[in-house]
Amino acid sequence: MPNSLSGDTQSPNPTVPGLLQGVRVLDLTNYISGPYCTKLMATMGAEVIKVERPGAGDPIRQFGPFAKSIAGNKSSSSAESRILESGAWFLYLNTSKKSITLDLKSDEGHNVLGRLAQSSQILVESFAPGTMDSLNLGSAHLKELNPALVLTSISNYGQTGPHRDWKAAEINLYAAGGLMNITGEPDQEPLMEGAPLAQLGAGQNAFVASMAALMYAEETGEGQHIDVSIAEYATNILENALMQYSYSGQEFNRVGNRGYGRAAWGIYPCQDGYVGIIAGPDHRWPEMAAVMEREELADPRFGSRNGRMMNADEVDALMLPWLLEHDKVDIFKAGQEHGFGFAYVATMEDILDMEQLVSRNFFVDLEHPVAGNLKYPGPPISKISTGELDFEPWVYRRVPLLGEHTGEILCELGYSADEAEGLRNGGVI
Numbered sequence: 001m002p003n004s005l006s007g008d009t010q011s012p013n014p015t016v017p018g019l020l021q022g023v024r025v026l027d028l029t030n031y032i033s034g035p036y037c038t039k040l041m042a043t044m045g046a047e048v049i050k051v052e053r054p055g056a057g058d059p060i061r062q063f064g065p066f067a068k069s070i071a072g073n074k075s076s077s078s079a080e081s082r083i084l085e086s087g088a089w090f091l092y093l094n095t096s097k098k099s100i101t102l103d104l105k106s107d108e109g110h111n112v113l114g115r116l117a118q119s120s121q122i123l124v125e126s127f128a129p130g131t132m133d134s135l136n137l138g139s140a141h142l143k144e145l146n147p148a149l150v151l152t153s154i155s156n157y158g159q160t161g162p163h164r165d166w167k168a169a170e171i172n173l174y175a176a177g178g179l180m181n182i183t184g185e186p187d188q189e190p191l192m193e194g195a196p197l198a199q200l201g202a203g204q205n206a207f208v209a210s211m212a213a214l215m216y217a218e219e220t221g222e223g224q225h226i227d228v229s230i231a232e233y234a235t236n237i238l239e240n241a242l243m244q245y246s247y248s249g250q251e252f253n254r255v256g257n258r259g260y261g262r263a264a265w266g267i268y269p270c271q272d273g274y275v276g277i278i279a280g281p282d283h284r285w286p287e288m289a290a291v292m293e294r295e296e297l298a299d300p301r302f303g304s305r306n307g308r309m310m311n312a313d314e315v316d317a318l319m320l321p322w323l324l325e326h327d328k329v330d331i332f333k334a335g336q337e338h339g340f341g342f343a344y345v346a347t348m349e350d351i352l353d354m355e356q357l358v359s360r361n362f363f364v365d366l367e368h369p370v371a372g373n374l375k376y377p378g379p380p381i382s383k384i385s386t387g388e389l390d391f392e393p394w395v396y397r398r399v400p401l402l403g404e405h406t407g408e409i410l411c412e413l414g415y416s417a418d419e420a421e422g423l424r425n426g427g428v429i
Contacts, residue, residue: 018045018395023214026051026116026123027097028104030058032196033154033230034126035093036203037210041122042096043379045395049116049409050094054101054427056084057402063089067371084402085370091399095366095376099400100409101429104135108428113137115413117145121217122210126154129164139225149223150213154206158229168231173198177234182241185256201237202230263308263315264288267345272327277319278341279308291338292322366398403429 023046027038035050035058042048052058067086103109117123123142125132132138132153139151156173157163174180174192184191206228213224235242241252257267264279279288282304289297297318301307308315323331328344335342346354352375357363362378379394406429410420423429 018043019393020044020046023047023122024049024116024120026113026120029124029126029154031060031126032089032093032199033203033206033228034124035060036200037152037154037206038097038124039093039095040204040207040380041210043394043396045393046122048097049120049405050097050099050400051102051104051113052099052402054103054403054429057099057101058090058094060093061085061087061090061402063087082370085368091368091371091374092376094399096395096397097400098405098409099403100406101403102406103428104137106426106428108423108426110136112410112413112423112428114145116409117142117149120146120149121214122150122152124152124154124206124210129153129155129159143223147223148217148221150210150217150226151223152206152210152213152226152228154202154228154230156229157231159227163231170196170199173231174234176231178238178241179234182238182252182254184254186254188254190254198230198234202228202233205233258312262305263302263312264319265308268316268319268323270323270326270328270331270344273347274345275323275328275331276341276343276345277335278343280305280341284339287338288340291334291340292319294318294322364396366396368398369401 020041023041025038025041025046025048027034027048027050029035029038029050038048038050050058061084065088066083102112104113117137142149142151153159155164156168157166157176168176171180171192174197175190177198179198180190180192182190183193206226209226209228213226217223239252244250244252259265259278264277266277267274268277279285285303286298289295297315301311302315326334332342332344344350351357352363357378360378360382362382364376364378365373366376367373376396379392379396381394383390383392407420410423410429411417415423420429
């Protein structure tokens with residue numbers, strides 16, 4: 001069934017709950033890592049309550065690009081306020097959540113959060129280490145309020161150690177984790193990935209760890225405090241570079257687009273973009289020559305990985321004319337039809353039109369009252385099969401407006417309309 005959902009529709013199959021239905025998550029995170037962690041929880045059906053600063057919200061609300069109708073009218077005060085609702089990063093990272101505004105430094109705000117913590121199973125925070133303790137919301141206090149609460153802390157370098165208080169952006173984390181040292185061309189400077197890989201990956205680690213701790217808490221009634229370091233995630237995915245150095249003392253050199261220094265293994269230009277070429281196994285190399293219509297490529301000198309490495313420039317020069325005469329999709333299909341691991345470098349337009357994704361109903365359409373109709377990447381899993389039933393136990397709703405659910409949640413906690421109004425007039429919400 002098409003995944004075309006309105007702003008208020010939840011699961012594509014309303015009779016099937018999300019896998020985390022009944023789990024309440026307090027989201028005290030900003031920017032990328034923490035919001036991505038809680039986005040996964042919300043997509044799996046948890047009730048994620050995003051706690052934001054009154055009047056400003058998560059700072060990433062102000063990260064563009066913005067909806068065209070707003071970006072072109074930044075001079076007006078109404079457009080300035082509406083920018084908070086249309087930043088692309090926020091729209092991506094906060095689907096299916098609820099938003100309340102709360103001043104955590106005030107006594108009243110502290111009390112509201114404490115009452116929410118008592119009815120929650122998970123609290124995820126991404127403040128600088130020590131901030132939760134300064135707010136009297138550290139693990140010891142939260143444990144008094146709710147012994148089974150899982151507290152997940154995400155920070156640049158972790159909650160302990162000599163670097164725990166250091167500031168960092170993605171470029172720092174990518175560099176400090178070691179990934180930058182192995183990324184780029186061998187004779188040029190190290191490079192950073194285009195996507196914030198370290199932050200998104202740390203969010204995934206935080207999600208998995210929180211789920212494991214939740215299972216333990218459900219069995220024992222005992223919560224845990226999880227410490228996630230973004231920089232350590234980057235170090236954790238260093239491929240074999242760290243292992244290579246540990247047993248040989250040899251640094252892993254940057255190889256650029258030429259994977260592991262070999263020819264016919266990497267990213268190459270073609271008629272309308274770029275393709276990924278992976279040649280192998282060795283006994284099938286002559287068939288590669290046939291695919292690329294160059295008999296010279298069947299030379300025995302190129303028949304092994306080492307041979308292609310030793311003659312990489314010559315191999316690439318023989319491949320290039322055929323690649324430049326064909327478009328990326330045709331090259332991709334030609335390789336795949338012969339059993340080779342060819343791919344192509346897809347643009348965003350390519351992805352939205354990709355037949356594989358379209359056939360699996362991967363994309364989700366959500367209507368936002370400010371940004372308009374938007375197309376989103378699909379959930380982390382497509383469906384679950386029990387053998388008797390296939391179902392899609394995930395939830396997708398549009399991102400919340402700043403403080404949209406504050407009144408609803410205060411009412412649930414027992415606050416009267418007059419009390420809520422008093423909190424609003426006092427700047428608490």
